[in-house]
Amino acid sequence: MIDLDVSLPLARFPLRVTAKLAGDAVAVLGPSGAGKTSLLEAIAGLRPHASGRIAVGDAVLMDTATGISLPPERRRVGYVPQDACLFPHLDVRGNVRFGMAANARAGIFDEAVAILQIAPLLSRFPVTLSGGERQRVALARAIATEPRLLLLDEPLAAVDPELKGKILPYLLRVREALRIPFLYVTHNAGEARAVAQEAVVLREGTVLFSGPPDDALRSMSLVDPEARFDNVLAGSLAAGRSAGETGSLSVGSTRFAVPVEEHELREGRAVFSVAPDDVLVSTRPLEGISARNVHPGTVISREISGATAWIRVAAGGIEWTARLTRGAADELALLPGATVWIAVKTHAFRRLS
């Protein structure tokens, strides 16, 4: 339970966020400059001019009405900023150990290192790490402090496209292994659906939407030109019997044909993403098509944003987001309730973990 009622003057507009978040996993969405990073910093106690109330579970971090405002070092909030912000004078080991209390739970360091898979990096200095590696170290550093709340700021795709989505699989691992509540800033509504039970969409410092991530789509497509709506599928992977054969990803009772690289033959839990541009929608049964994943389904919703139509389809036990031209959506009369078939090529599945 995260209770936010935060006010903070910013350069262009005041940040004014009021939200009661019941979920332990919350996605914070919205266009660049909407105040997402400022919100995280206010929660972490790094914005002295913030006022209002911030509570995480039973812990009140700030309540200016009663004169409470814990200093950042007493908030026990694990903040992972966009640029990781690692200490340049410490190696990876020193960075991860930095916030560990003297009476830290035994094994928390090893656990953080294992979950983020940074053991080979421990003796390296931050300047020698790639962007994705820095993010993982910063996340390990945050969880090693045994925080009551994690705050993750997604690196902007514009800064480093290679980073896009790289941290997501690790976040899923952290969520599974440690069950720390978190706020995750992202531009990817698809990712939000994959990791979060709840979403908040910000625009110019205020809450435009708050609720289930599935329903955040509409406000996102309206306000965020950088928004992405990747379809994220997490399931168990059975690799082909030999290299070169496709793998089979089971999500619920549906199986999807997915590509498996030779070095990734290991089986078990896997996360894939499919771009909405790669989801084909047909109003007739598809036969004689090369795509290996064809499933019947029903249109749930249609959002028009300029020349783009965002179609949500329930098919194969999953809610898909497909991006079509507005013309195509009109011609096919893809309205809620319509029966459709979706087709996704094997190689449209991009492995995240």
Place this chain on the structure above:
Amino acid sequence: MSDDLSILLLTLRVAAIATLLILPLGIFAAWHLARRRSPGRTLIETLLSLPLVLPPTAVGLLLLEALRKSGPIGRLLDQAGVEILFTWKAVVLATAVMSFPLLVRPVRTAFEEIDPRLIAMGRSLGSGPVAVFRRVALPLAWRGILAGTLLAFSRALGEFGATIMIAGSIPGRTQTMALAIFQRTHIGQDEGAMRLVGVTVVIAFAAVWTTEILTRRRAQRTSA
């Protein structure tokens, strides 16, 4: 020659004590000047820099006025039975005051160059203001602190004007290298003066050389 040695030892001892005395104070002042944006900041900065631009003899005279037995500080010291003027302690005081701004400037610059978000990160990771200063700011400003310390130490070795005002030039007691070089030249002992000049050149060379080597190693480790 034994004179030369005792002059050298006195000079090194006085400069070292003066530098060690101002080091914590200088780092503290530099940290606050680099961090706080208070209105009095410029005034404090200007006051701290005054010894750089005032004639050293003027600073010496001000110290002399403050420390004489009828002066504001001198009276207290006299009651406590502490004698400073024209002792080696006066040399330490004069060199400390004159070296202070040279220590503060590079240290302040080094602190200012630290990304404030690293300091904020340290706080968020559970370290209080003092711990963050020790664990983040100090190690990151290491080079600036070393540079400032050596600069202050070098300035202390050569202090003349303020020293002669409050400590005089008493051989064996307050006569440092700079004072001895002046006195020997004055009484025609040019050879003896040159010997001392040679020693100062060696010391200065060693100090600067050490700084260069230490800072370069550090730079390789953190930016390779």
